[in-house]
Each structure stands twice: as C-alpha cells, then as structure tokens.
Amino acid sequence: EAAVTQSPRNKVAVTGGKVTLSCNQTNNHNNMYWYRQDTGHGLRLIHYSYGAGSTEKGDIPDGYKASRPSQENFSLILELATPSQTSVYFCASGDAGMGTGQLYFGEGSKLTVL
Amino acid sequence: GDQVEQSPSALSLHEGTGSALRCNFTTTMRAVQWFQQNSRGSLINLFYLASGTKENGRLKSTFNSKESYSTLHIRDAQLEDSGTYFCAAERTGGNNKLTFGQGTVLSVIP
Numbered sequence: 304e305a306a307v308t309q310s311p312r313n314k315v316a317v318t319g320g321k322v323t324l325s326c327n328q329t330n331n332h333n334n335m336y337w338y339r340q341d342t343g344h345g346l347r348l349i350h351y352s353y354g355a356g357s358t359e360k361g362d363i364p365d366g367y368k369a370s371r372p373s374q375e376n377f378s379l380i381l382e383l384a385t386p387s388q389t390s391v392y393f394c395a396s397g398d399a400g401m402g403t404g405q406l407y408f409g410e411g412s413k414l415t416v417l
Numbered sequence: 418g419d420q421v422e423q424s425p426s427a428l429s430l431h432e433g434t435g436s437a438l439r440c441n442f443t444t445t446m447r448a449v450q451w452f453q454q455n456s457r458g459s460l461i462n463l464f465y466l467a468s469g470t471k472e473n474g475r476l477k478s479t480f481n482s483k484e485s486y487s488t489l490h491i492r493d494a495q496l497e498d499s500g501t502y503f504c505a506a507e508r509t510g511g512n513n514k515l516t517f518g519q520g521t522v523l524s525v526i527p
Contacts, residue, residue: 345519346505346517397513408462
C-alpha cells in the first residue's frame with residue numbers, strides 16, 4: 304500500500320505569513336502532485352514534479368511555489384499567504400510507467416489564513 | 418481546457434441496491450481513475466483503467482476511450498459506501514496531469 308504523509312494536518316496562518324506544507328512518500332514514485340480542494344471547484348492541480356529537482360506548474364500555480372529536494376519529499380510553499388488560499392491541500396504520488404500512473408493521496412492539510 | 422463532466426451530482430441509494438455513476442470527457446483521454454472521498458476526507462483510489470473493465474468486490478468500472486466516457490457501477494450498496502466519488506482522467510498526449518470531475522455525493526440509506 305502506498306504511503307503518502309502530509310504535515311501539518313492543520314495550520315492557521317496570518318495574512319502575509321509564510322506557510323510550508325510538506326509531503327513525504329515512501330514508495331519511490333517519480334511523480335508527485337499538490338492539489339487544493341474547495342467546495343464548488345473539486346480538486347485543482349497547483350504544482351507537480353517528475354522527480355528530484357523537478358517542479359512544474361499546474362492549472363492554478365499563482366501564489367504558490369514548490370520544491371522537490373529528493374525523490375521522497377515534495378513541499379508546497381506560500382510565501383505570502385492570503386485568505387483566498389484557505390483550503391484543504393492534498394499531496395499525491397503516482398507510480399508512473401507512462402502517464403500519471405495510479406495516484407495515491409495523503410490525508411490532506413487544512414489551511415486557514417486569517 | 419480539458420473537461421470531465423460527472424453525473425449525477427448527488428445520488429441516494431437504499432442499502433442493498435445499486436446504481437451507476439458516469440463521467441463524460443470532451444477530449445480523448447489516455448486513462449481514467451476513480452476515487453472515493455470518505456467521511457474523514459481521505460481520497461481512496463478505487464480503480465485505474467487505461468481501457469476495458471475492472472471489478473473489485475461490489476464495484477465495477479469501465480473506460481471507453483473511443484466514446485469518451487467511463488462508468489462506476491456500485492451493487493449491493495452498504496452504509497460505508499457513502500461519500501463523494503470522483504473520476505479523474507489524463508489526456509492522451511498530456512503531460513502527466515489529471516483533470517478531476519466535480520464529484521458525485523452518494524448517500525446510502527438504511
């Protein structure tokens with residue numbers, strides 16, 4: 304069973320503050336993804352990565368940066384958090400031989416920006 | 418952009434009955450995945466299909482790339498099947514990105 308672990312699980316931040324959401328996977332998957340989930344929008348892709356050192360923009364990258372320092376770790380960084388970034392964030396990894404592969408999600412990180 | 422149209426948006430089933438959820442695609446998709454989001458908010462991968470049909474217990478999923486749709490059939494529904502079901506598809510020739518449908522909220526009633 305794929306194991307994707309996110310931290311923190313809950314975070315309250317102030318507007319203008321820096322937030323880092325971390326994701327660790329233990330299955331040696333090449334691809335990793337960050338999504339946010341909001342009522343009425345489903346899941347939307349923020350950034351993704353093909354492997355260590357790689358980051359790619361997803362569909363809604365503005366206001367977010369990503370970092371993939373190793374195969375196992377993929378971080379999402381909000382340099383200047385805004386209330387509109389209040390959401391639940393999900394990390395996923397994919398066992399891609401071709402394409403995305405089957406995706407395994409972490410438990411989610413609930414971020415509230417005041 | 419790529420569109421994944423999921424229906425119905427909500428569904429109520431009595432225990433022991435069954436139904437089908439459907440996703441239509443506006444472009445040719447390489448593969449589809451189905452997820453269940455449970456009451457704790459966890460997203461569980463149910464199926465990954467590049468073609469054809471897969472079955473797992475009371476669930477069965479079909480993906481028809483040529484006709485641009487996928488279905489998820491649930492039979493003998495149980496209370497623990499309640500949750501939100503999402504399909505997500507990857508465009509042929511796309512760059513390893515999934516597009517999600519809006520989800521179907523399933524309520525299983527005793």
